[in-house]
Amino acid sequence: MSTAEPEATTEVNGSLPQQRRTYSIGELARMFEVTPRTIRFYEQEGLLAPERRGQTRIYHEKDRVRLKLTLRGKRLGFSLAEIREVIEMYDAMPDGNARQLKRLLEILADKRSNMERQLEDIRLMQRELDDVEMRARDVLARLAKE
Template sequence: MPDAPQPVAEAPQEGARSRRTYTIGELAKLFEVTPRTIRFYEQEGLLEPERRGQTRIYHDKDRVRLKLTLRGKRLGFSLAEIREVIQLYDHAPDGDERQLRRMLDILADKRAAMQQQLEDIRILQHELDDVESRCQASLQALTRQRAKG
């Protein structure tokens, strides 16, 4: 069972936070996801654990990436958008600025799409209200007609 939680040696106390490692089980428990989800994100290039034989060793960088990925998914980002933002940060000297600018662009696009969806829903609600009113009026007319007949 290669992905079963196995103890991973902790880094020494000095600078331990930056060198903290996690097993797949620990990350899964920490973020309340399944190990399968974590393996999927790894397969998609969003996580890059160290491999020791069959064991995956996740570092703080992977923990942060998983956190960002899950947050991005909650906000409706596609995996491609999440990957792009992460790669901008990882591979560019001005990663912070480029990442933030791209994030703002994506957020603006998401907001515009949501506004359009809200407008579409409002229009649909009015159409439903109109159809419902006509159906009720027709039903009342039928009821009156039967009462007379």
């Protein structure tokens, strides 16, 4: 359906420059298990900017990728505002000035240390879980013996 623009195929698209697919909001919602409302909300928050055919939104690969990254960010506890900030800077990169770029690098470093902490948290939490599970199994075993 897409009005067929030349389109810069400079995508991160591994090796399949085709796939001229587009998605409706419903399709996208189902494939990521969110509601259309959520997707519209993300647009309103500046995280997505789908094409429009009249009233109707038309999503391309680029939008799908963004949504995917957004949801991943969310699972990692980033707020939509934070995610948007990164996205905006990323988009502005080509003609970004030095100050902006350095700011971006700062943000990235920040996210990075955040991840490091999360990794540590996960390791610690996994140990806790191991511990609790062991005890629970112990008690269960003891119950079984009586």
